[in-house]
Amino acid sequence: MENDQTQPIQTLTSPLPPITTPPISSLPPKPSQLPLVILSLISLIFLSGMVYFYVQVQSLRKTATTTTRNTQPTPSPMTTNSNWKQFKNNVFEFKYPPMFSDLILKDKEFGSKMTEDFYEATYLDPNQTGGGPGYTLMFRVIGPSTNPKGLSINNWLADQGLNSEGYGGDFTRTNNEVVIDSQSTILQTGIGKGFTEPTEYNLYVTSGNNIYTLSYTIQSNEEGARKYGGNFFDQITSTFKFAN
DSSP: OOOOOOOOOOOOOOOOOOOOOOOOOOSOOOOOOOHHHHHHHHHHHHHHHHHHHHHHHHHHHHHHHHHHHTOOOOOGSOOOTTTTEOOOOOOOOEEEOSSOOOOOEEEOOOSSSSOOOOEEEOOOOOTTSSSSOSEEEEEEEEEEEEEEEEEOOHHHHHHTOOOSSSSSTTTTEEEEEEEEETTTEEEEEEEEOSSSSSSSSEEEEEETEEEEEEEEEEEEOOHHHHSSHHHHHHHHHHTTTTTO
């Protein structure tokens, strides 16, 4: 008997492939956008605040300029009309500053076309240098002046020769329509040669076929014309009322 020699069975196994790990990328991670968004919002808020602040400053400057322009100081006698004197007739009434003398009836004006009775009051500025004889300001109420033709005030003034230049051509008069107490009137201003401010203000009002004049004259220098000029007269006429 032959000796059988059993050969060991060889199991063939294929080699396992090597395990490899994926390479780690060398690129840095993508940064977050959140900080950039926050920074943008902060910048936007800051710029909006600066724009708002600039607009507010400009508005305040404009308001301050307007306030200064509209509240220029006026002479102390004009700061209030609570203690002002009053003139009243059967056609109208108004108030005038207490620094004036009383409006008293004067004699008829002599040597002029206007021969109506008139009331007159004056004021002398104690600090005046130069100016008229014995007064700085003169205020008159003249009338009634007859207007039998029923002319308009402008035509009546032309008919009376009161629209022309006066004082040897060195005086220029200008007429403007103004509404006082809901009635149309004519305000005539006169500027003398060498002056930049009017030194004469005449307010003409009508009542039927009669015309009344509120005449205001500044006998002073250029400084006095500025000090007692249009704003001064406007405050007087602001108290004007027609009788009911």
